[in-house]
Amino acid sequence: MSYAGMSYASVDARSPLMLIDLASALTSQIALRARAKLGERVKIRGRIRITGGGNVEIGDDVELDGRWAPIELHAQPGGTIVIGAGVRVEGGVSIEAKSRVEVGDRTVLRGFCKVLDNHFHPLSGNRHRGAPPSNPVIIGSDCDVGWRALILPGGRLGPGARALAAVVISRKVPPAAIIGGSPPVLLKSTETA
Amino acid sequence: MTRPTDAILSRVARLLRLRDKPAGHFVMRAIDVTRAKWSLRGYNVGRGVSVQGPLFLDVRGELEVGHRVSFVGNVLPTGLTVHPGASLSIGDESVFNYGVSVEASMRVSIGRRCMFGSFARVGDRDGQRSGPIVIGDDVWIAHGAIIGPGVTIGSGSVIAAGSVVTKDVPPQSMALGNPARTMSLSLRTRNPED
Numbered sequence: 001m002s003y004a005g006m007s008y009a010s011v012d013a014r015s016p017l018m019l020i021d022l023a024s025a026l027t028s029q030i031a032l033r034a035r036a037k038l039g040e041r042v043k044i045r046g047r048i049r050i051t052g053g054g055n056v057e058i059g060d061d062v063e064l065d066g067r068w069a070p071i072e073l074h075a076q077p078g079g080t081i082v083i084g085a086g087v088r089v090e091g092g093v094s095i096e097a098k099s100r101v102e103v104g105d106r107t108v109l110r111g112f113c114k115v116l117d118n119h120f121h122p123l124s125g126n127r128h129r130g131a132p133p134s135n136p137v138i139i140g141s142d143c144d145v146g147w148r149a150l151i152l153p154g155g156r157l158g159p160g161a162r163a164l165a166a167v168v169i170s171r172k173v174p175p176a177a178i179i180g181g182s183p184p185v186l187l188k189s190t191e192t193a
Numbered sequence: 194m195t196r197p198t199d200a201i202l203s204r205v206a207r208l209l210r211l212r213d214k215p216a217g218h219f220v221m222r223a224i225d226v227t228r229a230k231w232s233l234r235g236y237n238v239g240r241g242v243s244v245q246g247p248l249f250l251d252v253r254g255e256l257e258v259g260h261r262v263s264f265v266g267n268v269l270p271t272g273l274t275v276h277p278g279a280s281l282s283i284g285d286e287s288v289f290n291y292g293v294s295v296e297a298s299m300r301v302s303i304g305r306r307c308m309f310g311s312f313a314r315v316g317d318r319d320g321q322r323s324g325p326i327v328i329g330d331d332v333w334i335a336h337g338a339i340i341g342p343g344v345t346i347g348s349g350s351v352i353a354a355g356s357v358v359t360k361d362v363p364p365q366s367m368a369l370g371n372p373a374r375t376m377s378l379s380l381r382t383r384n385p386e387d
Binding site for chain 1: 204207208267269308311349351353354355357365367369
């Protein structure tokens with residue numbers, strides 16, 4: 001049985017839970033419209049979870065594709081997630097903000113990458129009591145954040161930078177650079193001194 | 194609580210935004226504890242264990258879960274796999290975020306008050322090597338970290354996000370990178386303006 005024409009691929013036609021999955025896709029649409037400031041022509045597919053009660057701003061022509069795995073946008077009260085125009089967000093991406101996370105125009109966030117501006121738990125002592133100070137994350141325009149990449153608090157990607165798969169970044173990356181590995185190594189730096 | 198009932202209940206709870214309200218918190222907690230009682234029935238489970246969302250269990254060995262352990266599976270499910278003859282024990286008050294995968298083909302023991310970040314992976318067999326994994330108390334395994342076979346992690350240690358741990362980690366230290374290198378936890382103070 002083929003349901004290729006259906007825009008929600010998370011809906012499995014063979015599953016008896018198809019109606020529930022379909023309902024979930026619809027509620028994510030409703031939730032998105034209720035909880036985020038949306039630009040024009042935003043394309044939403046599959047499951048998107050917006051939690052935390054903070055501000056989420058999504059620009060024009062953004063594509064959120066949560067068919068393969070849900071996309072999580074978690075902004076805590078006082079926190080803001082800004083997604084620029086023309087950004088593509090693939091499945092499994094998680095963005096968490098306690099202060100501010102910015103994603104520049106036309107950037108691609110590939111599958112299962114995670115962007116967070118706070119570690120949420122102190123390193124030692126009672127790890128469920130209090131959170132360390134936040135450090136905003138700013139991803140420039142035309143960036144490419146690879147599969148399973150991690151942008152930790154304080155990570156700044158200059159315009160046009162590429163973060164390869166599974167890289168862990170917590171510092172500034174110069175514009176148009178390519179960075180990969182853990183701990184990260186600058187593989188190509190196009191900045192002229 | 195069968196899966197369709199569970200799915201409907203959690204959707205209704207999400208629509209009513211129960212988790213965001215103080216009174217709703219108690220209702221959600223009651224649902225999570227009931228769900229834990231159902232999905233972990235038949236195993237050696239402590240009091241006050243809670244499960245948010247689905248929990249994928251494939252237990253053909255021994256599973257032991259301590260008191261007040263919580264599993265968060267609301268975005269993607271957490272999976273526990275225990276092969277025949279193997280054992281998996283989880284200490285009191287440990288917390289598992291979504292997408293965590295724990296696989297025991299020999300023995301995996303997790304201490305008390307451990308925290309597992311999303312997509313963390315603990316497996317005591319990787320196709321090449323195998324060996325029991327021992328994780329001490331108060332260990333924090335951050336997002337996407339992978340703990341390899343035969344690794345012992347000392348109490349109070351932190352495994353940084355995205356690291357791949359292949360060697361033992363001493364107590365009160367931090368392991369980071371691929372392959373993971375360890376450093377003292379007390380030395381790790383960095384200027385946030387860096």
